[in-house]
Structure formats: C-alpha cells, structure tokens
Amino acid sequence: MIFYVNSTFVLLGVITDIDYFKTYPNSDRFGYLGLIKANTFAVYYYCLVLTYLYKQYVIGEKKTLNIIYLILIGLLLGKKAFFLFVALLLLYHIRFTLKISIKKMFIIAISIITVIFALRDKMLVAFFKFFPFWEPIYRQDGWFSFITSYRNVRFKESYNQIRVTWKFPNYVFGGTTIPTQRTEWGFIDLYLFFGAIGLLVYIIWFVKIFRDLDIKDVFLLLLVPMIAFFVGGFFVNINIMMFYVLLVVFFKDKKQNTFSN
Numbered sequence: 163m164i165f166y167v168n169s170t171f172v173l174l175g176v177i178t179d180i181d182y183f184k185t186y187p188n189s190d191r192f193g194y195l196g197l198i199k200a201n202t203f204a205v206y207y208y209c210l211v212l213t214y215l216y217k218q219y220v221i222g223e224k225k226t227l228n229i230i231y232l233i234l235i236g237l238l239l240g241k242k243a244f245f246l247f248v249a250l251l252l253l254y255h256i257r258f259t260l261k262i263s264i265k266k267m268f269i270i271a272i273s274i275i276t277v278i279f280a281l282r283d284k285m286l287v288a289f290f291k292f293f294p295f296w297e298p299i300y301r302q303d304g305w306f307s308f309i310t311s312y313r314n315v316r317f318k319e320s321y322n323q324i325r326v327t328w329k330f331p332n333y334v335f336g337g338t339t340i341p342t343q344r345t346e347w348g349f350i351d352l353y354l355f356f357g358a359i360g361l362l363v364y365i366i367w368f369v370k371i372f373r374d375l376d377i378k379d380v381f382l383l384l385l386v387p388m389i390a391f392f393v394g395g396f397f398v399n400i401n402i403m404m405f406y407v408l409l410v411v412f413f414k415d416k417k418q419n420t421f422s423n
Contacts, residue, residue: 164207165207165208165211165232165235167197168195168196168197168198169196169231169232169235170196171183171196171197172194172195172196172235172238172239173235173238174196175194175195175196176194176238183195183196183197185201185204185239185240185241186201186240189295190294190295191240191293191295192240192292192293192295193238193239193240193241194238194239194240195239201239201241202393202394202395202399203395203399203401203402204239204241205239205241205243205244205389205393206386206393206395206396206399206402206405207402207405208232208235208236208239208244209236209243209244209247209385209386209389210386210402210405210406210409211232212229212232212233212236212247212248212251213251213382213383213385213386213409214409214412215228215229215232216229216251216255216382217379217382217412217413217416220259221416233248236248241392241393242309242311242392243389243392243393244389246389246391246392247385247386247389250385250388250389251385253267254381254382254385256270258378258381258382286300296308299312303315310392311346311392313345313346313347313392316344316345316346317345317347317350320344320345320350320354324337324354332357333357333358334357334358334359335356335357335358335359335360336353336354336355336356336357336359336360337354337355337357344394345394346393346394346395347390347391347394348387348390348391348393348394348395348396348397349390349391349397351394351395351397351398352364352397352398355397355398364397371407371410372410374414374417375410375413375414375417376417379413379417382413383409383410383413386406
C-alpha cells in the first residue's frame, strides 16, 4: 500500500517537477522520491518490495505487470543503486528462473561487454545528455568517482582519520571515535561501527536466518545487501533491517506452505 501511494507522488513529481518530491531538492540532478524523504531508505524499500513481488511472480501469485511497474517507478528515483539491483535481479532471473547455463551466460556477458566497450563514447554522450549532472564529475575526477559518487574520496578521508584516532580495541569492537564522514559503503561502515566482532556476528546472523531456505532463495535475498556497495545504511538502519527480516520470514512461510501442500 505504501509503495502505490508513494509511487503516485513520484509520478506527480515527474509531471509537475515540484521540488518537494525530488530526490535531490534544489539541484539539477535527476530523481524523484515522492513522499519518502530519506533516499537511502527509499532505495532499499523499493528493492525489498521488488524482491517480494518477484518471489510472488516466481510462485505464480503475481503478474509480470506488477514488477515492470515497480521497476519503472524505481528507476525514477534516480539512484544508481537501484539500477544495479535491477541488473543483478535480471542476472538472477536468467540463471535461476530461465535456467540459462553458466556457459551461455558467459558468452552473453562477453558479447554485451564488447558492445559496450565499442560504443562507450557514444553511450556516454547519450547518458550525459539526459543526466548532465554527472558529466563534470566524470571529466574532472574520473570514472571511479563517477561510479561511486565520491565514496572513494570519503573512504580515503575516513581511512586517514582512523589511522590517527583508532586504537587496537577499535579494530576489534568498532569505534566510539567514528570518522565524522562515513564512506557510505555498507560493508565498510559496518566495520567502522562494530569492528571485526560485529562483522562476525552479522555473518553468523545471516547464516542462521537463511537456514532451511533453498539456495535459490538465499541468492535472491542476498541481492539487496549486495547493493550496499553503492548506498550505505543497510546494516545499521533498524527500519531497513526490520523489513528485511520480514521478507526472510515471508520466504520461509512460502517454503513451508509448499511442503504442506
């Protein structure tokens, strides 16, 4: 219900260009959040809902139209992390749902990479025509800053602060002296908050919650944490983790119903 209500205001933002509905107010950068004002939460929320709808599609409870509509709305957020998630979901769909062999996927991947490499200049011109905000970043600071939205710079700044302020216990348990500027790389920020012990606890927790799930469901559920490379906050945001746990419970419930039937 929340998704459909907010999606209405995303479309309203696209039509009216009202600043309040934009992902980046007072900026020329493309993106519309609707009523959800936290763009990190919005990205993960749309990815979680898409995972939920895709699972229902696989078991025959939802039609393809629902998924296509969500993807189109999600792309309007203007967040690279959602683009990445859709790409990962497409790969999952090809491998596990369509059951295309790894050999064929490899051939397809090489073909796509070859085409992209050959047409990279023309593709960049077309991209910057629609998203001019990113061109100065690409021209001045390079492709890595462009891809990561300066997270590489924030990582370097955080690393320099850690070298000066952290003691041995910080590396084990995380830091009360957390760098003032997070990297927004989910896995790195998780380490900054909780240290090596926290990383180990999270790994154990993931192993436990995925217990009794099919390997295909595990891979599908892992797609959301994978986009933490492009957007932070997944591991340390209680609201996002709550929705994620509910999604895992939904997957387990569907598996149990399949066995009972």
